[in-house]
Amino acid sequence: MQFNSNAPIYQQIADHLCDLIVANVYGDGERIPSVRDFAAVLEVNPNTVARSYAYLLELGIVENQRGIGYFAAREASKIIKAIKRASFYERELPALVKTMKALDISVEELTASLEGAFDETL
Amino acid sequence: MQFNSNAPIYQQIADHLCDLIVANVYGDGERIPSVRDFAAVLEVNPNTVARSYAYLLELGIVENQRGIGYFAAREASKIIKAIKRASFYERELPALVKTMKALDISVEELTASLEGAFDETL
Amino acid sequence: MQFNSNAPIYQQIADHLCDLIVANVYGDGERIPSVRDFAAVLEVNPNTVARSYAYLLELGIVENQRGIGYFAAREASKIIKAIKRASFYERELPALVKTMKALDISVEELTASLEGAFDETL
Amino acid sequence: MQFNSNAPIYQQIADHLCDLIVANVYGDGERIPSVRDFAAVLEVNPNTVARSYAYLLELGIVENQRGIGYFAAREASKIIKAIKRASFYERELPALVKTMKALDISVEELTASLEGAFDETL
DNA sequence: GTGGTCTAGACCACC
DNA sequence: GTGGTCTAGACCACA
Incomplete structure (x- = not known):
């Protein structure tokens, strides 16, 4: 993944993750990569990924299970499209x-x- | 004028001035307001207006006559549309x-x- | 059982167990479910249940009989209310x-x- | 200001600022301290204050003027109470x-x- | 000067 | 292992 745009990286990551969910790479309700893993893949600071996830959490696109990880919401792709x-x-x-x-x-x-x-x- | 958008104010001002030129409020080749006057009207820091003018200068939409002021370029509206x-x-x-x-x-x-x-x- | 609250799961489990004891589902002095069984019922990591039991042990609400299991204390419901x-x-x-x-x-x-x-x- | 509570510092700061707004220390529509200044007063990292402000921005309690600073919203105290x-x-x-x-x-x-x-x- | 973003690294509670 | 928070310090665009 490349970060060419002027938009903040954390938003580009959020957008990209939405694309992956809509494309069913991570289906509704499935677990998405851990903050640290995703940060490693994207070659980005974990804080930046955490910020993306927090942003998507607010929008109700992802959910959170304490100590376990992040999950796409049950109707994630529907919410994203809406x-x-x-x-x-x-x-x-x-x-x-x-x-x-x-x-x-x-x-x-x-x-x-x-x-x-x-x-x-x- | 309101600055609701997320875009930088100097760009919003530049866009607004372009609209005024296209709408012939300031015709091609005519003088446009001085930085200070325009800043006063817009209730904005003069530096910000100066930056807008500098931006439009780069694009060739306005021109500068030393000691006199800024003018819309001779073919300003044409350039803007292009x-x-x-x-x-x-x-x-x-x-x-x-x-x-x-x-x-x-x-x-x-x-x-x-x-x-x-x-x-x- | 649902874990909607923001409180740590182990505390929610502890609270829930207290409710069960006060409601006499597990009477004072009676045996309470084993860590593994309870974890299976709650669909939760056994470590989490173990932590709840340890927490209640500190408070004197449950007791531990080596090799046998956990029991509600003799005056468990009284302690809980206090x-x-x-x-x-x-x-x-x-x-x-x-x-x-x-x-x-x-x-x-x-x-x-x-x-x-x-x-x-x- | 002391940070005794278990709640995150950025939330305690947000709460505290709400109290100040309701108490009219910073009236509706008035400017609130800059991120850096407030951080210095509270002896806290500027990022933490920034996080508080971002949080209040979402809630519509404060507003933002590019390059100028943060302001209490026009109906800030009303929103807070609601x-x-x-x-x-x-x-x-x-x-x-x-x-x-x-x-x-x-x-x-x-x-x-x-x-x-x-x-x-x- | 202002806020916005990013990195690096640390510590914590929780599962 | 997971996420959540905080610090420190840096760079940027903007007014």
Whole structure:
């Protein structure tokens, strides 16, 4: 894993873990790597991974069993998608509309570009 | 003006000024407010406005006449649109495609949502 | 049994066992389950149950007969109540008073709430 | 300030700051000490204070102005009281009822004890 | 100056 | 072994 983005590493790790859960690498309710193990894999300080886990704990995406470890929540992938969906429709979509208006891009124009880009990344 | 976003204030100011230029409040080649005046209006530290202007200077959107003040570049609005367009197609659109795939949102679904949102903000 | 609370599991187990003794499920002087059996029932690590028993041993609530097992003390339920009473009047009550003052809750207000809650849990 | 309790220091600091806000030492909307300053006063690592502030930020009790500092939220004391009240009625009160039943303490008995304790701490 | 993040290393309670 | 907390010290972007 690479940390190119400007976003804080702990968030990138959290996002990455969400991807892994949605991709069923760690299924709902399954144990996820220990803080220390994951830190070793990612070549990152354990505190940073701990911060990611604490963040996901707040969101209800992971859970915690004392002295045992962290687990994906029972409905983790559902929660993740719900959160992403909400953020998409409430934040990204309005921003998209604003940009399109500023640039005089019509819905049709965007649709065309999207269809092209959609196929490329198949 | 409000600074609700997480983006740095100097960028929010720069964006805002670009909007004003595109909206012809300050036409291409016209003088824009002095750093101090603008800072007073925005209730912001003058250093912050100075940083915004420096940023726009790099992009060629504003120009500087020693001892006189800052001016919108001759083709400012054209440059602004070009920059936004590039960033849109190279950065935002791929990100959009990625998000849509992660959330199983089809182009049709997005188009529908967009048309609704487009009309609301008329 | 569920371990929802933030308290350490070994304490929750100890509390639970005290409840069982007071409720006469295990009478004063009677044998209580072996560490292994209880651990199996609670789906918990045997070390954790052992720690609970050690804790209750210190308090004089359970006793240990070498090679045979653990027993509730002869006056176990009396001891339990005495301990709870002491902790109630010395720790919980002062904390309650402090909270009530901070929240401007009068004795009358609390009494009313209590009577409602008391009946619900009959 | 002393840190005798078993609770994490960052929470004790957060609680303490809430007390100060409710007591109007830092009024609603006013600036609170910088992370470094407060850490120096409390003789604690700045990271620990930062953690307290981050915690209060989540709860909406304090706010944040980039590069300037932390401020008590506009309705900070109101929010604090609401949170305490909710936790009191949803968590402490049921626990109190449970303890009272276990110890055969009647509402009348508690009321009497409370009134005594109330006056002492005037 | 401010806060935000990260690293390193330590100690603790718990299972 | 696990996570939780704290310290120390560093670097960064921002105002």
